[in-house]
Amino acid sequence: MAEPQTRYSGISIMLHWLIALMVLAQVLLITGHEATEGPLSRELVQIHKAVGLSILVLTLARIGWRMANPAIALPQAMKGWEKVLARATHILFYVALIVIPVTGWLASSASGRDISWFGLFDWPLLPVGGGREAAGRFMDIHELAVKGLYVLLALHILGALKHHFVDRDGVLQRMIPFIPRRP
Ligand code: HEM
Ligand code: HEM
Numbered sequence: 001m002a003e004p005q006t007r008y009s010g011i012s013i014m015l016h017w018l019i020a021l022m023v024l025a026q027v028l029l030i031t032g033h034e035a036t037e038g039p040l041s042r043e044l045v046q047i048h049k050a051v052g053l054s055i056l057v058l059t060l061a062r063i064g065w066r067m068a069n070p071a072i073a074l075p076q077a078m079k080g081w082e083k084v085l086a087r088a089t090h091i092l093f094y095v096a097l098i099v100i101p102v103t104g105w106l107a108s109s110a111s112g113r114d115i116s117w118f119g120l121f122d123w124p125l126l127p128v129g130g131g132r133e134a135a136g137r138f139m140d141i142h143e144l145a146v147k148g149l150y151v152l153l154a155l156h157i158l159g160a161l162k163h164h165f166v167d168r169d170g171v172l173q174r175m176i177p178f179i180p181r182r183p
Contacts, residue, residue: 111131
């Protein structure tokens with residue numbers, strides 16, 4: 001099977017895995033928040049907000065980097081619909097990684113809750129009103145978009161495993177350069 005000629009830059013790989021780990025941390029922080037009560041539980045939400053806003057900034061930087069650097073061609077052996085599915089998943093990931101933190105930010109802003117970035121500075125609130133009712137609507141979108149993110153992640157991981165174990169076309173190595181190529 002023909003191997004793709006190109007690979008992702010170090011910056012792209014670093015941003016990919018940093019953001020993936022931070023998304024995992026977000027889910028763990030919310031799980032911890034739901035499993036606890038009192039000050040610890042509230043602190044976990046504060047960290048969730050700070051990590052989430054950091055994901056937003058890193059995602060915007062990543063999109064800028066991606067636009068400044070030419071796209072990497074997918075293996076020629078992939079069928080047309082597979083390429084469309086892969087690219088659509090990638091674009092929707094970027095959309096979700098903006099919509100999720102922005103709706104969280106809007107919800108905190110609507111309810112007038114201050115956001116502290118890891119206790120270092122106050123993150124500015126967006127100029128939206130509406131109180132708890134509006135915050136609830138933003139949180140509904142937050143939760144829905146998270147569900148969408150899980151669907152994308154399932155497709156993405158299944159795709160990565162198919163590339164590695166079925167097609168054996170080196171696509172996984174483009175994002176994890178140090179794993180050995182399969183014969
Ligand atoms: C990519 C970044 C983010 C991810 C992946 C994420 C993920 C999640 C998840 C999985 C939940 C639980 C939803 C449920 O109960 O079904 C949640 C809840 C929540 N998120 Fe986020 N979130 C992110 C960013 C943010 C940001 C930036 C803020 C606010 C500035 C925020 C504020 C909240 C709040 C207030 C809750 C509800 C917590 C509670 O149950 O009291 N999130 N988020
Ligand atoms: C929350 C977790 C993840 C997110 C948000 C995510 C997001 C993305 C995005 C947006 C791209 C496209 C990069 C671009 O060209 O602009 C990408 C590529 C890639 N991801 Fe992930 N990813 C995640 C987890 C994973 C995992 C767990 C694996 C491995 C099992 C993986 C393997 C890959 C590979 C191999 C590529 C390169 C595809 C290609 O060469 O076209 N990703 N990822």
